[in-house]
Amino acid sequence: MTDTGFGVPDYDDAAVARIRAFVEEVTGGRIVRMERQVRWRPAWFADVEKDGAIIPLHLRGDRAGDVAIFPELRREADIIAILHRQGLPVPRIYGYLADPPCIVMESIRGTRDLSGLDPETLGLxxxxYMRAVAAMHAVPLAPFVEKGVERPEGAEDIALVGLRAYLPHYLRTRRKAEPMLDFVIGWIQRNVPRHRTEASFIQFDSGQFLVEDGRMTQLYDFEFSMIGDPLFDLATMGMRNSYEPLGAPLPELVRYYEEATGKPVDHDAILFHVLQFSTLGTMQFAGTVAEPRPGDPHSVYLQFDLSLRRSVLLALSRLSGVPLPELSPLPARVGDNAALIAKLRDTVSGIAAADPGAEAQKAQAIELIEWVSRADDFGAGIVAQDIADVAALLGRPFPDWASAEAALEDFVRRAPPERDSDLITLFGRIEGRRMQVHGPTSIGEAAEHVVLPQTY
Structure with a gap:
């Protein structure tokens, strides 16, 4: 097994042959179809014939790149198997192959496209979905702990289990000063909801389920699951709902959850976890966004980074009561390298892709060219404004953004809480300008749709 240079391991012919043999061993059948998905991690759909019937399977491989918080794929297989034994609507696990890493699981029926459903069906x-989430939050914790999932105790540990899981990865992979992230990490640690003392198993990156014939089928994707505050799942599903609708409007989903649990939700605690989850996602990709690794799906990571930073500031503004600044529109401008960038776009567009994987690479290249074009138009002017704002706050000039950013990070680490308002306003300007530059691109489109639900 080698590396493709595109951020995923290359499950070469020999590796795929081992997967095929393992699938047939654990199912007792014969593979009659195996089709690879085009995405940033290796995965396949397979049909296995056994005793005249077809068993539809999903084969989930391991993603490469340095973005994994829990890098052992077996962990996810163990978690899904526990949930299945507890009667939760999740795929059956047939087996786990260590070399190459692959989970052999039941293929979930359905789709995430809910656009054709009427309001009554969406409500159903x-x-x-919320009944399934409530049931998941009620499962016993001991089986997960036996498999090595950390069980936090006390309000602070329960609230910050995600931050503490992500922090070692962030400190190891960061490649430059990150003043906004350092500030928000400190703010989160200072503002823990001290009354939240009950922990549950949580999906963490929630809102992932499929629908068929107007009914929910199963939940999927437990890569980042933990034990923590159950309201974390409501926070993350609200964020997902802004770009991938979950069916019923968010206030209805929250009400259904309250009905299923018999308890009112704490909206301020949910908002705290919106802030934390957005921060953790930004931390996860900070290193590769700052210093892209060969083969990384960089346009995907830029999209995550832009969207998550916007969510961080929206939640922080709501929680702190500090309004985000309004910015003047960008002036019309054509960059100095516009003609060359246009030719690069034309050249890449004319390349014939040999297969779906190459077509995906080509599409990402075109997205990055669009991003570079906007940076060419506005980047220098925006950086000059950012440097000027930092210089005004710190009372001294800086020759470039790297030195200004490093000085701001040092200030953040020493600043008392009385400076929170000044710093939130400053980060609002810096990230707001970045949104102005890159929001009107195909990469930035998702970030422009990020809103803070009024339910929170």
Whole structure:
């Protein structure tokens, strides 16, 4: 097994042959179809014939790159198997192959496209989904702990289990000064909801389920699952809902969850976890965004980074009561390298892709060219404004953004809480300008749709 140079391990012919043999061993059948998904991690759909019937499977491989918080794929297989034994609507696990890493699981029926469903059906789907989430939050914790999942105790550990899981990865992979992240990490640690003392198993990156014939089928994707505050799942599903609708409107989903649990939700605690989850996602990709690794799906990571930073500031503004600044529109400008960038776009567009994987690489290249074009138009002017704002706050000039950013990070680490308002306003300007530059691109489109739900 080698590396493709595109951020995923190359499950070469020999590796795929081992997967095929393992699938047939654990199912007792014969593979009659195996189709690879085009995405940033290796995965396949397979049909296995056994006793005249077809068993539809999903084969989930391991993603490469330095973005994994829990790098052992077996961990996810163990978690899904526990949930399945507890009667939760998740795929059956047939087996786990260590070399190459691959989870052999039941293929979930359905789709995430809910656009054709009427309001009544959407409400039914939403109620089914929230009942499943409530049931997941009620499962016993001992089996997960036996498999090595950390069980936090006390309000601070429960609230910050995600931050503490992500922090070692962030400190190891960061490649430059990150003043906003350092500030928000400190703010989160200073503002823990001290009354939240009950922990549950949580999906963490929630809102992932499929629908078929107007009914929810199963939950999927437990890569980042933990034990923590159950309201973390409501926070993350609200964020997902802004770009991938979950069926019923968010206030209805929250009400269905309250009905299923018999307890009112704490909206301020949910908002705290919106802030934390957005921060953790930004931390996860900070290193590769700052210093892209060969083969990384960089346009995907830029999209995550832009969207998550916007969510961080929206939640921080709501929680702190500090309004984000309004910015003047960008002036019309054509960059100095516009003609060359246009020719580069034309050249890449004319390349014939040999297969779906190459077509995906080509599409990402075109997205990055669009991003570079906007940076060419506005980047220098925006950086000059950012440097001027930092210089005004710190009372001294800087020759470039790297030195200004490093000085701001040092200030953040020493600043008392009385400076929170000044710093939130400053980060609002810096990230707001970045949104102005890159929001109107195909990469930035998702970030422009990020809103803070009024339910929170």
């Amino acid at each position: 789907v939403g109620r089914e």
